[in-house]
Amino acid sequence: MDKWKYYNITHKLHVLCNPLSEAKFEKFCQLLRLKPRGQVLDIACGKGELLVRLAELYRISGVGVDLSPYCIRDCKEKHRKRLRQSSITFIEMDASRYKPKPGEVFDLVSCIGASWIYKGYLGTLKALKGITKPGGLIAVGEPFWMKEPCDEYLTVADLSRDDLGTHRENIQVGEGEGMNCLYTLVSNHDDWDHYETLQWLAVDEHIQANPDDPDNEELANRSQQNKETYIRWGRETLGWAIYLFRKT
Numbered sequence: 001m002d003k004w005k006y007y008n009i010t011h012k013l014h015v016l017c018n019p020l021s022e023a024k025f026e027k028f029c030q031l032l033r034l035k036p037r038g039q040v041l042d043i044a045c046g047k048g049e050l051l052v053r054l055a056e057l058y059r060i061s062g063v064g065v066d067l068s069p070y071c072i073r074d075c076k077e078k079h080r081k082r083l084r085q086s087s088i089t090f091i092e093m094d095a096s097r098y099k100p101k102p103g104e105v106f107d108l109v110s111c112i113g114a115s116w117i118y119k120g121y122l123g124t125l126k127a128l129k130g131i132t133k134p135g136g137l138i139a140v141g142e143p144f145w146m147k148e149p150c151d152e153y154l155t156v157a158d159l160s161r162d163d164l165g166t167h168r169e170n171i172q173v174g175e176g177e178g179m180n181c182l183y184t185l186v187s188n189h190d191d192w193d194h195y196e197t198l199q200w201l202a203v204d205e206h207i208q209a210n211p212d213d214p215d216n217e218e219l220a221n222r223s224q225q226n227k228e229t230y231i232r233w234g235r236e237t238l239g240w241a242i243y244l245f246r247k248t
């Protein structure tokens, strides 16, 4: 089945497409204290909640880039409903090919939960640093190992041990790039359960409402496999945090 359709169905009920609670997200946005008309770039912006919320709080301008046509449609609708002025542009494209205009640098650049775009966490930090103003902020959402993953989990989840670091390593990697880690927001079991189990609910609702969808069997199988992987291993093994750095 089309991957963007799959993602749209599984994340239909999510406001944030990552394991961060909406309360923690709001605290994070409040803490950023951006200047009015600050320039923000959100790579893999999902449903655009970060940019729209920052525009509501600080009247920033910005750009959101995402490859999913469903996400960009949701972003534009959210922008129309919640922001009077057109301060944010949403672009549907592969973010690895996104280039800011010549000389354009941002006050805040974020990539929350999509570091594969830059071939991993370190690549993401380097790429974002290159388009952030000196003294500007970089926010990256990244998983981390809470404990050593077992081989069975790595195989089923199609991960390798070296794909991720520990929480400490994620901070150290950014600081090794000459940035100062200012703040971290770590998801707990409750946050993760909300993120994962909302997908179970959304899949069930889709199948109930669309019994003739030819993709239902694949959808149900994939959802069942993800559910099992999460409750058997992921819940105890995988952490998630947003790391906020200042480019010095």
Ligand SMILES: C[S@@+](CC[C@H](N)C(=O)[O-])C[C@H]1O[C@@H](n2cnc3c(N)ncnc32)[C@H](O)[C@@H]1O
Binding pocket: 015, 016, 017, 018, 043, 044, 045, 046, 047, 065, 066, 067, 068, 071, 093, 094, 095, 096, 111, 112, 113, 114, 117
């Ligand atoms: C885990 S979600 C995070 C979305 C958003 N940052 C959030 O936290 O709500 C990952 C996002 O990456 C987007 N994505 C995946 N590959 C991409 C690519 N090559 N370029 C741009 N966006 C991409 C997906 O469409 C999805 O919205």
